[in-house]
Amino acid sequence: MPTRSREVRLASRPHGEPTLDNFSFATVYLPDPVPGEVLVRNLCMSVDPYMRGRMNEGKSYVPPFEVGKTLEGGAIGRVISSQDASLPEGTIVQSIYGWREAFIAPASKVQIVDAKVATPSTYLGILGVTGLTAWVGLFRIANLKQGETIFISGAAGAVGSAACQLAKLHGCHVIASAGSAEKIAYLQNELKVDYAFNYRDGEPLDHLKKAAPEGIHVFFDNTGGPQLEAALSILRPFGRVAMCGGVAGYNTPVPGPRNLILVVSKRLRLEGFIISDYFKELPAFRAETIPALQSGKLSNRETFVDGLDAAPAAFLDLLHSGAHNIGKMIVKLSD
Amino acid sequence: MPTRSREVRLASRPHGEPTLDNFSFATVYLPDPVPGEVLVRNLCMSVDPYMRGRMNEGKSYVPPFEVGKTLEGGAIGRVISSQDASLPEGTIVQSIYGWREAFIAPASKVQIVDAKVATPSTYLGILGVTGLTAWVGLFRIANLKQGETIFISGAAGAVGSAACQLAKLHGCHVIASAGSAEKIAYLQNELKVDYAFNYRDGEPLDHLKKAAPEGIHVFFDNTGGPQLEAALSILRPFGRVAMCGGVAGYNTPVPGPRNLILVVSKRLRLEGFIISDYFKELPAFRAETIPALQSGKLSNRETFVDGLDAAPAAFLDLLHSGAHNIGKMIVKLSD
Numbered sequence: 193m194p195t196r197s198r199e200v201r202l203a204s205r206p207h208g209e210p211t212l213d214n215f216s217f218a219t220v221y222l223p224d225p226v227p228g229e230v231l232v233r234n235l236c237m238s239v240d241p242y243m244r245g246r247m248n249e250g251k252s253y254v255p256p257f258e259v260g261k262t263l264e265g266g267a268i269g270r271v272i273s274s275q276d277a278s279l280p281e282g283t284i285v286q287s288i289y290g291w292r293e294a295f296i297a298p299a300s301k302v303q304i305v306d307a308k309v310a311t312p313s314t315y316l317g318i319l320g321v322t323g324l325t326a327w328v329g330l331f332r333i334a335n336l337k338q339g340e341t342i343f344i345s346g347a348a349g350a351v352g353s354a355a356c357q358l359a360k361l362h363g364c365h366v367i368a369s370a371g372s373a374e375k376i377a378y379l380q381n382e383l384k385v386d387y388a389f390n391y392r393d394g395e396p397l398d399h400l401k402k403a404a405p406e407g408i409h410v411f412f413d414n415t416g417g418p419q420l421e422a423a424l425s426i427l428r429p430f431g432r433v434a435m436c437g438g439v440a441g442y443n444t445p446v447p448g449p450r451n452l453i454l455v456v457s458k459r460l461r462l463e464g465f466i467i468s469d470y471f472k473e474l475p476a477f478r479a480e481t482i483p484a485l486q487s488g489k490l491s492n493r494e495t496f497v498d499g500l501d502a503a504p505a506a507f508l509d510l511l512h513s514g515a516h517n518i519g520k521m522i523v524k525l526s527d
Numbered sequence: 528m529p530t531r532s533r534e535v536r537l538a539s540r541p542h543g544e545p546t547l548d549n550f551s552f553a554t555v556y557l558p559d560p561v562p563g564e565v566l567v568r569n570l571c572m573s574v575d576p577y578m579r580g581r582m583n584e585g586k587s588y589v590p591p592f593e594v595g596k597t598l599e600g601g602a603i604g605r606v607i608s609s610q611d612a613s614l615p616e617g618t619i620v621q622s623i624y625g626w627r628e629a630f631i632a633p634a635s636k637v638q639i640v641d642a643k644v645a646t647p648s649t650y651l652g653i654l655g656v657t658g659l660t661a662w663v664g665l666f667r668i669a670n671l672k673q674g675e676t677i678f679i680s681g682a683a684g685a686v687g688s689a690a691c692q693l694a695k696l697h698g699c700h701v702i703a704s705a706g707s708a709e710k711i712a713y714l715q716n717e718l719k720v721d722y723a724f725n726y727r728d729g730e731p732l733d734h735l736k737k738a739a740p741e742g743i744h745v746f747f748d749n750t751g752g753p754q755l756e757a758a759l760s761i762l763r764p765f766g767r768v769a770m771c772g773g774v775a776g777y778n779t780p781v782p783g784p785r786n787l788i789l790v791v792s793k794r795l796r797l798e799g800f801i802i803s804d805y806f807k808e809l810p811a812f813r814a815e816t817i818p819a820l821q822s823g824k825l826s827n828r829e830t831f832v833d834g835l836d837a838a839p840a841a842f843l844d845l846l847h848s849g850a851h852n853i854g855k856m857i858v859k860l861s862d
Contacts (some may be wrong), residue, residue, distance in 0.1 A: 226796045245792060385536045416788060448783020453751060455582060457797035464791035 193229060195272075198500050199296035202257045204249055210511070214247065216506040218262075222296050224273060229296055230285075231273035234525045237290035238266035238316040239507035240350070241437055254468065265290035266321055267525075268305065268312040279304070286315055293500055293525055301412055309482055310492070317520035318354050318485060318492040324477050326354035326412075329421035329434035330362070334410040336364040336447035341404050346414030346419050347385070349510075350520040355412050356383045357490050367403045369396065369419060371513050378518050382491065391415075392526060396422035410438060417511070421449035427460055435464040463524045493519030499523060529556035530566060530607075532629035533835050535595045541582055545846070550839040551580065552599075557631050559608060564631055565620075566608035569860045572625035573601035573651040574842035575685070576772055583806050589803065600625035601656055602860075603640065603647040621650055628835055628860055644817055645827070650834030652855035653689050653827040655815070655821060658814050660802045661689035664769035665697070667677035668800050669745040673698040676739050678758055681749030682720070684845075685855040686771060690747050691718045703739045704731065704754060706848050713853050718735075726750075736839065740797035747771060750848070756784035762795055770799040835860060 267290035276299035285302035347368030379388035387403035407428035495517035540553035602625035611634035620637035682703030714723035722738035742763035830852035
């Protein structure tokens with residue numbers, strides 16, 4: 193009996209800022225799985241800023257989405273029909289088959305997650321690629337050491353809020369920026385960062401000078417733009433910048449920092465990374481992070497939107513410096 | 528009997544581009560050395576772009592020059608009077624007491640160089656801090672590997688010409704840029720780089736695409752500015768940028784690269800360095816480089832100006848993208 197599933201497709205490539213018109217919806221009917229396959233109903237899916245890059249044509253670190261084809265992205269689902277003994281019905285799995293209500297895939301294309309440890313959506317957030325991104329940026333790229341001072345931009349977002357918590361757990365002095373009073377309150381009251389500021393409220397550099405009179409050791413850059421320029425000004429000698437994203441420039445190019453010459457005089461290191469290079473570390477990362485989550489040392493704040501129809505707007509919202517999500521943006525697809 | 532010496536002092540700090548008015552000359556009379564000291568007559572001195580930074584007030588990686596005080600910089604001299612047994616008269620020594628004809632210093636403040644191996648000025652060029660800068664940038668910062676493709680800007684200058692030669696010796700494909708037909712001819716005919724272009728002649732990116740259709744692995748950045756932007760565009764995934772200088776922005780800030788977001792998507796690493804952090808490696812570097820120089824695999828092209836009076840103008844010339852020197856700029860002070 194075919195299973196009905198709705199999907200989101202790329203209707204057209206955006207020029208500059210994407211709009212809802214760049215997305216279309218389609219309904220498909222999935223056949224029963226054949227041996228070696230599973231049929232999965234998605235419980236929730238992830239929307240992430242990096243997907244903006246896949247909407248463009250041309251070579252990048254992940255292949256571009258194709259016009260007319262279903263989008264992809266992280267998702268957690270439940271096996272509802274199985275032709276593979278390792279994945280009995282009811283198993284909760286993660287996959288990259290987001291942007292759709294259900295799918296059929298070879299068993300090798302999905303990975304079991306432990307639903308007893310955390311809710312399914314947690315595996316898209318602090319225990320998922322989001323948390324891994326924060327962890328890799330802090331400890332593999334920036335080489336953050338205990339006691340150091342770190343500035344994290346976009347700090348109330350999915351990756352930023354994970355980075356704040358992991359840096360605090362590591363015994364660091366954390367300065368965090370975001371773009372609304374509600375987000376600042378979250379950073380101060382829930383994440384207990386040492387200094388939080390609204391980057392629209394005065395000059396970022398003035399805040400940083402106040403928060404770190406001796407300068408910062410590390411900048412975890414989720415935004416690019418003027419905050420990067422301010423961070424370069426206040427980085428200490430041998431400072432490191434983990435370049436994780438550049439929301440400020442996703443849709444249209446922004447001017448580069450005018451003080452890049454400081455990279456020479458202060459011997460700075462700026463390094464970009466792509467989390468798919470580190471997927472093999474997800475199990476090790478989870479083994480380290482799950483106990484902290486279970487003991488309450490880490491939290492997984494989420495902003496939910498309901499249903500596939502809401503997914504494109506939720507995604508578009510992430511691309512604005514005034515994104516409405518606090519923590520991880522999750523699209524709920526079924527219970 | 529006092530020894531007469533003329534010196535160059537910082538008359539005033541420049542605002543933007545320095546001029547000859549920022550320098551003044553003074554004549555001093557040096558006493559005889561006391562035990563533990565030597566009196567040295569300088570044979571030649573170095574002028575280097577980094578000195579521009581020391582003309583500014585404020586914290587930097589080296590203390591600023593002080594208004595009214597004698598400038599400093601690399602120099603090679605001959606001991607003409609000694610009160611230290613390890614440095615007999617006639618010994619050729621290097622020091623940081625440039626910008627003057629003669630000086631007195633404790634023996635510990637000068638280092639012997641082997642005048643049988645190379646001419647004195649070579650120890651300011653390919654065998655000196657200049658050569659070490661190229662070597663550190665290539666092999667310690669950029670981690671250049673045999674067979675890789677490297678782009679070197681400011682390639683006809685002191686550090687650039689050393690970097691071109693060391694990269695060629697290392698079995699790399701070398702693309703080099705400079706700002707005049709004479710410099711391009713030097714890069715092509717004497718340094719035998721694989722592709723040389725005048726960065727004022729068309730778009731740097733067009734040249735780079737022609738010279739490296741598969742992209743470049745490393746950019747050795749002596750200039751900053753538009754050539755850095757072009758390099759970011761054509762760097763391959765996991766490419767490295769050794770940020771050695773930014774002549775384009777020494778006097779006035781220049782806009783940063785508009786495509787800095789590529790650092791994320793291509794997982795690039797940009798790293799600055801200051802050669803004084805690596806001075807302890809000078810003996811090891813020389814041990815490796817002297818045989819290559821003696822066998823003719825390395826050359827030490829120099830541009831000479833004569834006499835201390837010519838030093839300020841020679842220095843100012845280095846700060847322009849149209850600097851007239853090919854190879855190392857040397858101010859001759861005595862024979």
